[in-house]
Amino acid sequence: MHESMLDYAQRRYLKIAIALCALSIVAYAWHDPLSPPNGGTWLGYTLGGIGAALILWLTALGVRKRSYSSALGTLRGWTSAHVYLGLALIVVATLHTGFQFGWNLHTLCYVLMLFVIGSGIFGVIVYLRYPQAMSANRAGTKPDVLLEEINDLDQRSLRVANEMPRRFGDVLRANREGTRVGGSTRAILGGLDFSTINLPAAGGSQAVPNPEQAALLDWLGAELARSTDGELTKRIGDLLSVVATRRNQLRRLRRDAQIRGWLEIWLYVHVPVTLALIGTLIAHVVSVFLYW
Amino acid sequence: MRILIRTLEIGTTGVAVARDRVVDADVIGFGRATDQHIHCNDQRIGLQQAKFTRADAGLLLSCIPPAQAEVNGRLCRDASLHVGDEVSLGPMLIKVLEAPADFDAAISVEHDSREATVADDAPLPVFATSLEQVGWRKRPWAWAGVTVTLLLGLILPWFFVGRSDASIAWLRASALPSDMQWTSGALHSAHGNLEVKCEGCHVQPFRRVRNEQCLDCHSSTLHQHVAADHPAAADMTKERCTTCHVEHDEPSNLVQLDTRICTDCHTEPQNHGAGPKIMPATDFAAQHPDFQVSLLTAPDWKVTRARLGESPIIEKSNLEFTHAAHLDPRGIKAPQGEVVMKCADCHSPNESGTSFTPINMEQHCSSCHTLGFDPAEPQRELPHGEPALVMQTLVDHYSRRFLGGYSDAFSPAEGVTPPGASLSAAARARALGTAKQRANQVAADIFERRVCADCHMVTREGTSAEPVWQVAPVKLTQTFMPKARFDHAAHATGEATCETCHAAATSKVASDVLMPQIKVCRDCHGGEKGTEDGRTRIASPCASCHVYHDQQESLWAPVVQKVIRQAAARQ
Numbered sequence: 001m002h003e004s005m006l007d008y009a010q011r012r013y014l015k016i017a018i019a020l021c022a023l024s025i026v027a028y029a030w031h032d033p034l035s036p037p038n039g040g041t042w043l044g045y046t047l048g049g050i051g052a053a054l055i056l057w058l059t060a061l062g063v064r065k066r067s068y069s070s071a072l073g074t075l076r077g078w079t080s081a082h083v084y085l086g087l088a089l090i091v092v093a094t095l096h097t098g099f100q101f102g103w104n105l106h107t108l109c110y111v112l113m114l115f116v117i118g119s120g121i122f123g124v125i126v127y128l129r130y131p132q133a134m135s136a137n138r139a140g141t142k143p144d145v146l147l148e149e150i151n152d153l154d155q156r157s158l159r160v161a162n163e164m165p166r167r168f169g170d171v172l173r174a175n176r177e178g179t180r181v182g183g184s185t186r187a188i189l190g191g192l193d194f195s196t197i198n199l200p201a202a203g204g205s206q207a208v209p210n211p212e213q214a215a216l217l218d219w220l221g222a223e224l225a226r227s228t229d230g231e232l233t234k235r236i237g238d239l240l241s242v243v244a245t246r247r248n249q250l251r252r253l254r255r256d257a258q259i260r261g262w263l264e265i266w267l268y269v270h271v272p273v274t275l276a277l278i279g280t281l282i283a284h285v286v287s288v289f290l291y292w
Numbered sequence: 293m294r295i296l297i298r299t300l301e302i303g304t305t306g307v308a309v310a311r312d313r314v315v316d317a318d319v320i321g322f323g324r325a326t327d328q329h330i331h332c333n334d335q336r337i338g339l340q341q342a343k344f345t346r347a348d349a350g351l352l353l354s355c356i357p358p359a360q361a362e363v364n365g366r367l368c369r370d371a372s373l374h375v376g377d378e379v380s381l382g383p384m385l386i387k388v389l390e391a392p393a394d395f396d397a398a399i400s401v402e403h404d405s406r407e408a409t410v411a412d413d414a415p416l417p418v419f420a421t422s423l424e425q426v427g428w429r430k431r432p433w434a435w436a437g438v439t440v441t442l443l444l445g446l447i448l449p450w451f452f453v454g455r456s457d458a459s460i461a462w463l464r465a466s467a468l469p470s471d472m473q474w475t476s477g478a479l480h481s482a483h484g485n486l487e488v489k490c491e492g493c494h495v496q497p498f499r500r501v502r503n504e505q506c507l508d509c510h511s512s513t514l515h516q517h518v519a520a521d522h523p524a525a526a527d528m529t530k531e532r533c534t535t536c537h538v539e540h541d542e543p544s545n546l547v548q549l550d551t552r553i554c555t556d557c558h559t560e561p562q563n564h565g566a567g568p569k570i571m572p573a574t575d576f577a578a579q580h581p582d583f584q585v586s587l588l589t590a591p592d593w594k595v596t597r598a599r600l601g602e603s604p605i606i607e608k609s610n611l612e613f614t615h616a617a618h619l620d621p622r623g624i625k626a627p628q629g630e631v632v633m634k635c636a637d638c639h640s641p642n643e644s645g646t647s648f649t650p651i652n653m654e655q656h657c658s659s660c661h662t663l664g665f666d667p668a669e670p671q672r673e674l675p676h677g678e679p680a681l682v683m684q685t686l687v688d689h690y691s692r693r694f695l696g697g698y699s700d701a702f703s704p705a706e707g708v709t710p711p712g713a714s715l716s717a718a719a720r721a722r723a724l725g726t727a728k729q730r731a732n733q734v735a736a737d738i739f740e741r742r743v744c745a746d747c748h749m750v751t752r753e754g755t756s757a758e759p760v761w762q763v764a765p766v767k768l769t770q771t772f773m774p775k776a777r778f779d780h781a782a783h784a785t786g787e788a789t790c791e792t793c794h795a796a797a798t799s800k801v802a803s804d805v806l807m808p809q810i811k812v813c814r815d816c817h818g819g820e821k822g823t824e825d826g827r828t829r830i831a832s833p834c835a836s837c838h839v840y841h842d843q844q845e846s847l848w849a850p851v852v853q854k855v856i857r858q859a860a861a862r863q
Contacts, residue, residue, distance in 0.1 A: 257421035276437030283445030
């Protein structure tokens with residue numbers, strides 16, 4: 001059975017993270033400095049050191065991920081540790097602050113860290129939820145195969161339309177041109193269909209929205225209702241069937257893009273904010289000793 | 293059923309090659325899976341796309357949804373096939389052949405030539421299905437993130453720090469982020485003037501704030517904890533001010549309330565150079581010696597220390613006084629009639645309310661204890677103070693009266709010159725002699741019986757003709773507990789009265805010391821936490837009453853320290 005990265009090695013890193021948190025909390029409770037708890041007591045420096053080291057090490061996952069030949073443990077192990085120790089960082093860093101916050105660089109550093117961890121938690125949730133949904137949606141096929149199938153369906157429908165009045169071929173070609181999958185962040189993440197189609201209208205043609213191929217199916221339905229020619233009626237029926245299949249495949253393609261979008265979007269926050277965090281962390285550490 | 297499957301393939305020579313297979317099966321599968329009888333290795337084809345079964349008049353085609361087949365140019369999912377029918381399944385074209393003898397059916401399988409020719413060569417639009425395709429990027433933002441934060445958070449302010457005061461002031465005043473973003477918390481309000489002057493304390497980068505920076509302002513007012521020759525003094529000079537006085541902290545606690553700064557030494561004071569009389573103190577509730585009072589003691593007014601509760605303490609102030617009589621609830625006889633006195637009639641708070649203004653005769657006693665001496669002129673009073681002045685006043689008064697006539701009801705029978713009479717020298721001398729006698733008579737009464745003796749210890753010296761009175765000087769102890777701070781105003785809670793701590797109403801002699809013992813304080817005050825012995829009392833760390841920087845020990849200026857070091861080196 002598939003073992004999630006969270007269960008890696010009997011949750012070894014979960015145990016390490018819990019131990020780290022427990023140790024930090026006990027030390028914080030026991031520690032009773034002359035001044036209110038803050039980052040400048042010996043425990044403050046210790047927790048700060050552990051926190052900074054954790055941040056740098058957690059960032060190193062980004063490097064390890066790209067290094068396929070690395071002998072430094074498995075990628076799954078790294079990811080498992082990344083998740084659990086990243087969560088433990090909340091406890092370590094919060095205790096480092098001594099719960100003293102303000103409008104300053106140091107609190108900015110803390111907020112950025114929470115932002116990175118928050119986006120990471122989002123990432124873990126989507127990684128736990130979406131890959132299964134993605135497999136179910138793909139049903140053993142792949143997006144480029146789906147595209148080929150759609151191409152096939154188009155060729156097939158155009159072959160059928162060759163035997164029909166010219167307007168059918170025109171509409172099918174317009175549909176091919178106006179089909180959209182994704183195209184914008186909103187469309188990708190919302191799984192929205194902004195397809196259009198040029199349909200014959202009085203005095204020429206008119207572009208209308210065609211989500212879920214609805215406009216085309218309506219048009220074919222109207223043609224079907226009007227048709228008195230038996231052969232034409234049968235062929236319209238064939239087209240309806242192809243277009244319905246096409247709609248289904250497009251829907252899967254869109255859903256696939258949507259899932260991939262959500263699987264990726266958090267990384268576009270997680271990675272840049274991590275780098276901003278590292279910049280702020282350096283500024284935090286240096287400035288604290290600059291004005292010791 | 294027994295079926296012949298003829299596969300037509302274009303061989304390497306370009307010539308079509310036919311290969312026949314005979315299959316015995318009820319169902320002939322078509323699909324991508326390797327167990328299919330008609331195998332088609334094409335991603336678009338399902339593992340099983342369609343199947344053929346036997347029908348009465350030939351074959352029956354059933355597609356596995358959502359697959360569809362094109363049968364003779366028509367789309368369908370299920371079809372009954374006859375000889376000559378053409379089935380297009382994805383890239384494959386399947387034709388139904390005439391079944392040879394002994395066969396139930398025969399089909400040929402070949403590549404659909406139409407696959408190569410498209411009905412429309414216009415390509416599908418390119419779909420932007422990934423976030424990267426719609427413009428999302430990590431790398432530039434990551435670079436921007438690290439660059440901007442380092443630049444604005446560190447490099448820019450650092451560049452200005454250590455340059456001229458004007459340039460760093462300019463940066464702080466500008467909209468750009470300055471070194472003010474590095475402050476980890478507000479300064480104590482007492483240091484408000486330094487709030488925008490980081491370099492006032494942080495003189496050198498990467499060096500901790502040194503004591504010198506504190507002494508820049510505080511050297512004139514600050515005092516040390518012990519005298520410079522105290523054995524612990526050397527260690528105390530090594531301490532950094534910021535060990536106790538931590539700034540930029542929340543809550544701001546410039547005054548260190550932590551008991552440990554005291555108990556580090558005072559748990560075992562003798563181990564830290566204290567004299568044998570210093571008793572251990574660890575906590576106000578748990579371990580604190582009885583209070584000592586400092587008393588001014590007659591006749592030389594040296595300050596003596598005495599511990600309350602050990603043996604009765606007698607204050608030698610030379611005053612004759614009784615609190616009990618003054619606080620008689622039935623009232624006390626006064627020129628104005630019967631007066632019921634309160635403590636505050638004499639003990640008036642000073643400006644801060646922490647203590648009281650000194651007691652003096654003119655302000656606190658004279659309204660009742662009048663110094664009038666001549667009933668004929670009741671408004672005329674003697675001066676309070678020097679006995680010689682008193683005598684002089686009396687002699688002056690009676691000389692004037694005896695020489696100038698004495699015409700009222702109190703007039704004595706003899707020795708008085710009638711008003712307006714001109715006197716010979718002898719008569720004048722006689723009148724003055726009488727006046728002197730009279731003055732002595734009155735003085736004896738005043739000093740020894742009526743006025744002075746009420747409060748003072750008076751002795752008579754000199755001759756009977758020229759008596760001289762001595763009044764023992766009075767000095768009242770103003771501060772009984774100089775080593776602790778006590779705020780009377782803070783104790784005016786409404787629940788506590790003066791009597792709560794000071795047993796004045798029953799004190800019959802002036803020598804009583806009415807200072808409360810520690811047990812009186814402990815009724816309300818606990819130790820550091822205030823929750824000792826299962827009772828909740830007012831948390832009272834050492835600093836509630838004591839100050840670390842003893843006002844009596846001067847600050848050891850660096851020069852003094854140097855002298856001490858040199859002296860130590862010589863020994």
